[in-house]
Amino acid sequence: MTYSEAAAAQANLKRVRTRHFQSAKENGIKITGLTSYDQLTAGIFDQAGIDFLLVGDSAGNNVLGYDTTLPVTIDELIPLTRAVANAVSRAFVIADLPFGSYEVGPEEALHSAFRFMKETHAHAVKLEGGVRSAEQIRRIVAAGIPVMGHIGFTPQSEHGLGGHVIQGRGDQVEQLLADARAVQDAGAFAVVLEMVPAESAALVTAELRIPTIGVGAGPHVDGQLLVWTDWAGLTAGRIPRFVRQYADLRGILGEAAAAYRADVAEGTYPGPEHSYD
């Protein structure tokens, strides 16, 4: 389908809701997600038929200029989440709870989730951790807010995990399964599996009733998610091996900036067509 065909088709489509995640798994239809942090990309991804947009705390690396997600605050994510939520007509928008906004306990977690639901138009929240975050998930779900879990490699625990280390390999698969079951039993509508071996992700996917969304988890999951700046070739630094780059935006923007600079230097921009009489 071309971009404009997808745009036309989505005008007739219903908003994505949690039940669509469930029915997609039951019917073997793959779910597609991207991160987004602003109105322009959110509108483009929504029109192209991407099912859900995560306003990730990866905004720390991609928008706010930090080198990890750890410093990111709720106050920083609220305006970005609002911009994304206001730009979509079909996609399901998920607010990522940042480091330090839910770990203290279920009350803190619910308070943070309330802030996103009241101050943005997000449809759900996401938080990291399986067994360790189950009570938080349960409390937020009980208040009527859908929760997406996130297990395997959890970037907010980067220092505790000793870097970008693959999780759920070999003997660790039992812990991964326990985390997956804890997230499901606490009432989450879906769970992200990040940087886990394909075989382990397949096992978790077969075991769970709720859909699994892979980020570096191989093909045997119910959906895929990528950080949009990695996916579009905009990221400057090292890109994880699991990313397929669908565009070279860094090259395109770099060449455009150099061409603009040269035109101004040579006096070929602005031309008469850009000037007022």
Ligand SMILES: Nc1nc(=O)c2c([nH]1)NC[C@@H]1CN(c3ccc(C(=O)N[C@@H](CCC(=O)O)C(=O)O)cc3)CN21
């Ligand atoms: N999904 C996702 N999670 C992240 O934490 C993350 C992104 N994407 N994209 C942007 C940055 C860049 N990050 C990463 C994460 C992993 C590698 C990496 O090279 N990993 C190795 C495997 C781990 C290892 O053994 O070092 C790889 O080959 O993919 C690089 C950058 C972390 N950030």
Ligand SMILES: CC(C)C(=O)C(=O)O
């Ligand atoms: C990589 C995804 C899962 C995420 O949490 C984020 O973008 O913040």
Ligand SMILES: [Mg+2]
């Ligand atoms: Mg995140």
